Amino acid sequence: MSSSPANTALVLSGGGAYGAFAVGIMKVLFAGQSPATNYQPLNPGIFTGTSVGAFNAAVMASLPAESGLEAALRLEDIWFDHIAERPGQCGNGVFRLRADPAEYVNPNCLRLPARLAKNFASDGLDFTTYVLSRSANFLASSTPVKDRAIQLVNISSLVDSTPYHETLHKVIKEEDIFQSPKRLMVIATNWLTGKAAYFDNSSFQGDLGIKAIMASTAIPGVFPPVSIGNDIYVDGGVVENTPLKPAINMGATELHVISLNPDHADVQLQAELSTADTLLRFYCEMLAGIMNQDIETARWVNAGLRAVADYRERGVVSSSGVEDFMKVASQLLKETGTPYKPLTVHLYSPEGNLGGDMGMLDFRLGPIIQMIREGERVASLHDCSESGCVL
Numbered sequence: 028m029s030s031s032p033a034n035t036a037l038v039l040s041g042g043g044a045y046g047a048f049a050v051g052i053m054k055v056l057f058a059g060q061s062p063a064t065n066y067q068p069l070n071p072g073i074f075t076g077t078s079v080g081a082f083n084a085a086v087m088a089s090l091p092a093e094s095g096l097e098a099a100l101r102l103e104d105i106w107f108d109h110i111a112e113r114p115g116q117c118g119n120g121v122f123r124l125r126a127d128p129a130e131y132v133n134p135n136c137l138r139l140p141a142r143l144a145k146n147f148a149s150d151g152l153d154f155t156t157y158v159l160s161r162s163a164n165f166l167a168s169s170t171p172v173k174d175r176a177i178q179l180v181n182i183s184s185l186v187d188s189t190p191y192h193e194t195l196h197k198v199i200k201e202e203d204i205f206q207s208p209k210r211l212m213v214i215a216t217n218w219l220t221g222k223a224a225y226f227d228n229s230s231f232q233g234d235l236g237i238k239a240i241m242a243s244t245a246i247p248g249v250f251p252p253v254s255i256g257n258d259i260y261v262d263g264g265v266v267e268n269t270p271l272k273p274a275i276n277m278g279a280t281e282l283h284v285i286s287l288n289p290d291h292a293d294v295q296l297q298a299e300l301s302t303a304d305t306l307l308r309f310y311c312e313m314l315a316g317i318m319n320q321d322i323e324t325a326r327w328v329n330a331g332l333r334a335v336a337d338y339r340e341r342g343v344v345s346s347s348g349v350e351d352f353m354k355v356a357s358q359l360l361k362e363t364g365t366p367y368k369p370l371t372v373h374l375y376s377p378e379g380n381l382g383g384d385m386g387m388l389d390f391r392l393g394p395i396i397q398m399i400r401e402g403e404r405v406a407s408l409h410d411c412s413e414s415g416c417v418l
């Protein structure tokens with residue numbers, strides 16, 4: 028490949044358990060088994076990620092001494108050993124439902140009485156705090172009773188993300204990322220301002236980097252938000268699910284973008300959708316829409332640069348290139364920093380729904396293995412024309 032690591036980026040989007048699909052893609056890219064890289068091992072120097080993409084990117088950036096393929100295989104082992112709910116184990120390494128009755132009749136959990144006792148005590152304390160705070164708000168509010176009753180419900184209070192926090196501390200060392208030559212950017216959303224928040228290698232000290240990854244994966248309404256300083260943060264996918272712009276701002280001109288959302292037309296709509304299915308489907312469609320906007324921006328930047336080059340060479344612009352010319356020309360007049368450069372964007376995405384609308388919360392080992400294998404298949408058969416790559 029002609030691009031150097033300094034201007035080659037791996038861009039990883041969000042999608043919960045579907046992040047296993049990205050692991051399969053990376054294994055093939057780093058092994059040099061994909062036509063997208065002319066069968067040469069990919070060697071990016073830039074990693075950007077949102078939500079589960081932030082987790083995958085952080086792991087890859089924390090393994091600078093290893094080759095890309097070795098790092099991808101290590102990431103796969105982490106998914107198998109620390110993320111997945113394996114047969115014979117009690118729960119997964121991402122979340123648990125508080126006061127889940129199944130936990131107290133699961134033989135695998137019953138073999139861990141100390142853990143059950145700890146969870147029971149923690150759940151009791153959290154539920155007590157939740158009831159007291161919500162009741163106080165209910166009594167103190169002057170809004171209509173119906174509105175106050177709705178505000179009593181908070182699904183994320185039923186989700187315990189402690190397993191994920193413990194997993195992050197097991198598999199990621201902040202100092203490795205802080206000192207890594209691989210550049211990392213994790214994106215979260217400031218829930219107070221609604222703007223994207225960016226955390227790079229320098230953020231990985233004093234537990235700030237771990238909190239940033241947790242914040243980037245905190246799907247609103249499902250996982251509890253994360254407090255960092257005086258602000259509250261949630262999933263970066265709310266504003267920037269596929270972080271192309273941060274990668275471009277870091278100097279990338281060749282981007283390998285792994286999306287976890289299939290094309291809308293490839294997803295069959297269930298006859299009877301539950302509320303949870305509907306909300307998660309809406310969430311996934313929102314994420315896909317944000318990515319498509321960024322990809323289209325890359326397209327008109329390239330088209331506009333070609334139009335500008337034609338104008339400089341021949342003094343004229345074709346009728347088809349006028350709009351692209353105007354877009355880029357107006358931006359170039361405002362630009363005071365790095366000028367636009369032609370972009371190459373390779374896109375990798377599932378050819379169908381990976382596991383249903385609720386599949387993004389399914390961390391069982393079997394589905395994870397299937398998604399990794401599907402990622403390997405998609406990457407090894409990559410076709411730029413069919414995938415809509417920007418060349």
